[in-house]
């Protein structure tokens with residue numbers, strides 16, 4: 001690494017998150033680690049820590065991502081959550097990768113393909129997202145009936161995806177009902193893995209009795225999804241309205257708090273590459289958006305929106321002290337108003353740590369935590385901390 005801008009990932013924290021999740025929710029057989037988008041920005045290197053913590057299946061969105069994971073682990077089963085082009089099935093067989101079958105035309109074509117070896121497949125059902133999946137019991141029955149036509153196709157799983165938390169809306173319950181309705185003629189006990197939920201499902205709902213798998217994304221990366229219990233008169237009124245709605249719509253019981261002790265594992269660092277003092281009426285950066293009112297020390301930091309930080313980032317931390325970002329964020333640099341304790345080449349925390357928690361930064365910048373995690377670009381090297389060992393990887 002030449003430029004000292006990097007993302008540090010604490011592998012122990014990720015591993016402990018899984019252990020903690022499994023201690024709190026022990027009743028699943030399959031804990032899928034959703035590691036698409038370069039493991040939500042953490043990088044494929046982390047998968048072995050996730051596996052040590054208890055993840056026993058991985059899920060990604062493309063064949064590229066799945067094959068990339070094989071550089072780090074040859075054994076763990078990997079499910080691709082989107083359909084892949086059928087001419088690449090040999091790659092799936094070669095790398096022990098499970099495909100998703102999400103529409104009947106695709107399946108019909110799949111039946112005509114001469115598979116040299118067993119290929120594992122999971123059926124995706126569309127229970128409401130209107131994105132991917134079979135939509136009716138008719139379609140599912142046809143598919144199941146024709147499965148024996150291709151003896152090398154192995155139906156290992158069936159799943160769907162929830163659109164909402166289902167806390168104050170009926171969509172979650174409706175999706176569960178739709179799943180039951182589509183599968184009504186199928187003996188689910190003959191399908192080895194049934195998985196419907198994601199992180200929010202895990203923490204907000206009772207376990208769905210017939211599901212033995214859960215797909216973990218954001219919780220695994222340290223977001224507990226616990227919602228603070230709101231206080232005050234307006235919250236009181238909102239609560240009355242929500243409770244009324246729950247009764248009226250017959251929404252199933254949900255839990256908004258949990259006992260998870262999860263930690264985010266990433267800290268984004270950069271450094272001060274230049275310092276200057278500007279005077280009253282001097283401006284900073286493109287568009288002259290910040291004008292100094294008095295003598296001001298400006299530290300230039302070597303990170304910008306091309307590294308994936310939010311372009312409206314508000315603060316950084318230097319030597320344990322929080323400072324304001326001033327002027328507009330540039331492609332590769334930001335400017336910060338500092339005091340004279342800041343020195344050239346001081347280390348700067350951009351995201352993470354106790355002063356810039358991911359949740360707080362995402363709220364402050366008005367972007368989703370998912371976008372913050374996955375936004376950090378590959379030009380930022382990843383440095384993995386494993387006890388006292390550090391490994392740098394450039395993806």
Ligand SMILES: Cc1ncc(COP(=O)(O)O)c(C=O)c1O
Nearest residue numbers: 034081161198199215216217218
């Ligand atoms: C199909 C599917 N399952 C599971 C997940 C994980 O969701 P979460 O990060 O909310 O746990 C995702 C994330 O986008 C997904 O697309």
